[in-house]
Amino acid sequence: KAGVTQTPRYLIKTRGQQVTLSCSPISGHRSVSWYQQTPGQGLQFLFEYFSETQRNKGNFPGRFSGRQFSNSRSEMNVSTLELGDSALYLCASSRNRGATDTQYFGPGTRLTVL
Amino acid sequence: GQQVMQIPQYQHVQEGEDFTTYCNSSTTLSNIQWYKQRPGGHPVFLIQLVKSGEVKKQKRLTFQFGEAKKNSSLHITATQTTDVGTYFCAGPVQGGSEKLVFGKGTKLTVNP
Numbered sequence: 001k002a003g004v005t006q007t008p009r010y011l012i013k014t015r016g017q018q019v020t021l022s023c024s025p026i027s028g029h030r031s032v033s034w035y036q037q038t039p040g041q042g043l044q045f046l047f048e049y050f051s052e053t054q055r056n057k058g059n060f061p062g063r064f065s066g067r068q069f070s071n072s073r074s075e076m077n078v079s080t081l082e083l084g085d086s087a088l089y090l091c092a093s094s095r096n097r098g099a100t101d102t103q104y105f106g107p108g109t110r111l112t113v114l
Numbered sequence: 115g116q117q118v119m120q121i122p123q124y125q126h127v128q129e130g131e132d133f134t135t136y137c138n139s140s141t142t143l144s145n146i147q148w149y150k151q152r153p154g155g156h157p158v159f160l161i162q163l164v165k166s167g168e169v170k171k172q173k174r175l176t177f178q179f180g181e182a183k184k185n186s187s188l189h190i191t192a193t194q195t196t197d198v199g200t201y202f203c204a205g206p207v208q209g210g211s212e213k214l215v216f217g218k219g220t221k222l223t224v225n226p
Binding site: 035044048055090104 | 142143147149155156157158159162202204205206213214215216217218219221
């Protein structure tokens with residue numbers, strides 16, 4: 001069974017631009033969660049989508065948004081990029097909702113904001 | 115809000131030495147999960163503990179869940195260079211919001 005895939009793997013943007021990241025979950029998984037990972041803050045939860053609905057949101061500004069499609073694929077968007085948005089963005093899929101299910105992480109998208 | 119604290123932040127050991135990382139929550143956890151992230155990689159699920167006082171073993175790795183379900187530990191016996199990486203614990207936020215809160219991780223380096 002194929003794992004979680006994320007595209008693109010690397011991205012360089014400049015301040016003020018916007019970016020869209022994509023995540024394809026493991027087949028049969030209906031939940032997709034997004035995390036931001038930085039050396040200083042560790043793994044921080046952005047949001048979770050299940051059945052095309054955002055079920056949970058972390059403490060991030062409204063510039064961070066996402067959506068999930070009927071095939072469970074998910075995208076996250078960051079508008080008006082800031083230098084501090086440079087990070088590894090990880091998505092994780094799980095079969096069902098909730099924090100009791102094993103999270104399968106993708107390889108991440110490394111975003112650099114110049 | 116609920117936090118999951120992990121100590122130590124860094125640990126450097128000689129190959130063959132033991133290693134332990136500790137995870138503490140400010141509130142009771144329904145379960146705790148452990149993940150390992152190799153350098154340049156992504157977090158990979160190791161195990162989930164659910165029961166109070168539960169102990170699980172995976173070869174040289176021993177995982178424990180405290181009696182009060184507010185703390186957990188991961189112990190590696192006789193470390194090897196393949197154990198290098200960052201170990202994270204994660205627990206669900208209470209109240210049904212069902213998001214995983216990750217500790218900041220313990221970065222393990224092993225000197226051969």
